[in-house]
Amino acid sequence: MFEQTQTSRPGNNLILETIAVTKNYFGDKSSGVNNITVFVPQGKITAIVGESGSGKTTLLKLLAGMLKPDSGDVFFHGQPMPLRSIASTEEHYKIAMVSQDNHDMDPAASVWENIGRGLPMADKNYELPKITEALTLLGIYDLRDMPFGKLSGGEKQRVTIAKALINKPEVLMLDEPFNQVDAAYREGLQHDIRQIVKEWNVTVLLVSHDPAELLSMADELIVIKEGEIVENGTPEELYHSPKLLYTSKILVSCSEMTAAQARVCGIKSKRGTVVVYAEHVSITNMPMGAKWTVKQVLFKGFFEELIIERDEVNLRVLNPNRGKHPVGSKIGISIKKFYEFGRWLS
Numbered sequence: 001m002f003e004q005t006q007t008s009r010p011g012n013n014l015i016l017e018t019i020a021v022t023k024n025y026f027g028d029k030s031s032g033v034n035n036i037t038v039f040v041p042q043g044k045i046t047a048i049v050g051e052s053g054s055g056k057t058t059l060l061k062l063l064a065g066m067l068k069p070d071s072g073d074v075f076f077h078g079q080p081m082p083l084r085s086i087a088s089t090e091e092h093y094k095i096a097m098v099s100q101d102n103h104d105m106d107p108a109a110s111v112w113e114n115i116g117r118g119l120p121m122a123d124k125n126y127e128l129p130k131i132t133e134a135l136t137l138l139g140i141y142d143l144r145d146m147p148f149g150k151l152s153g154g155e156k157q158r159v160t161i162a163k164a165l166i167n168k169p170e171v172l173m174l175d176e177p178f179n180q181v182d183a184a185y186r187e188g189l190q191h192d193i194r195q196i197v198k199e200w201n202v203t204v205l206l207v208s209h210d211p212a213e214l215l216s217m218a219d220e221l222i223v224i225k226e227g228e229i230v231e232n233g234t235p236e237e238l239y240h241s242p243k244l245l246y247t248s249k250i251l252v253s254c255s256e257m258t259a260a261q262a263r264v265c266g267i268k269s270k271r272g273t274v275v276v277y278a279e280h281v282s283i284t285n286m287p288m289g290a291k292w293t294v295k296q297v298l299f300k301g302f303f304e305e306l307i308i309e310r311d312e313v314n315l316r317v318l319n320p321n322r323g324k325h326p327v328g329s330k331i332g333i334s335i336k337k338f339y340e341f342g343r344w345l346s
């Protein structure tokens, strides 16, 4: 594999680290994670990205002390992380996990009751101000008397996050937190989480499959493939200069082609694979150059994505002028930028 160790940025205080951690479920490297070293900076949003089954949740659980590594170490504030299955310790209250399934919520109980159950018994006297604060923070105070089971997916997710925040954790782990949440609601929730991170200096570890979410929310991305770290950097670094084809395919709507197919687009490449981002293709107005056929028009809200074809090569094009190029019409294009990847780096 190309690179196995995430690099830490100078000046960042680290809150969580794994050093050469391996966790395999079947005794070989085919599942889990292998020899992973990661540094999680305090007060930032770090996203773990990778294709399905690459080991993101396993890494999250190792960092939370929910899984015992086969080898290697996990540190929280520089101290070995105790395992949760033995007993919940002070460290564990400082790390809250929000997963996709809301499994610890009681659908018949009210929002207020569900959130209150997140408090330790000794803290019951402080229930009123703490629950009020959590509900207000997530903008769901008005829902306090509603049964949890009657809420929409987005509202449920806000309640789950409010419950995770009630003990003011130092680390909030979010595993696919916005899966059930529709687009309009999602942006508001993402914004609120960013605010909480800033105001409370909370560290967030985020697992997501949504490129827009990853790019807009994360301060740092860790890319994981087949249980190993293959690349890391800021969203800007990885978006504009991905080292790996794998990374660009996760983060960007793009077209992947062989060097021979790229020649159809006027690109001469000596390397194995060429990638063109949809946003780097512009539509030209010259009728003579209109050699591409629009095959599909994908509605994306305020813009469209066109799939166009020429000589059996398909290309994705970002089209801001919606409705102008229907299926079957001919267009010309120019490509502003492309990326080349050698096979050994993919």
Ligand SMILES: Nc1ncnc2c1ncn2[C@@H]1O[C@H](COP(=O)(O)OP(=O)(O)OP(=O)(O)O)[C@@H](O)[C@H]1O
Binding pocket: 025, 030, 031, 032, 050, 051, 052, 053, 054, 055, 056, 057, 058, 059
């Ligand atoms: N409890 C388990 N027992 C056996 N194998 C497991 C277990 N948990 C995960 N695995 C396997 O380990 C690999 C990594 O799983 P993991 O859930 O960490 O991946 P992921 O990147 O989070 O996937 P997804 O994006 O689909 O949630 C997969 O091959 C998975 O099948």
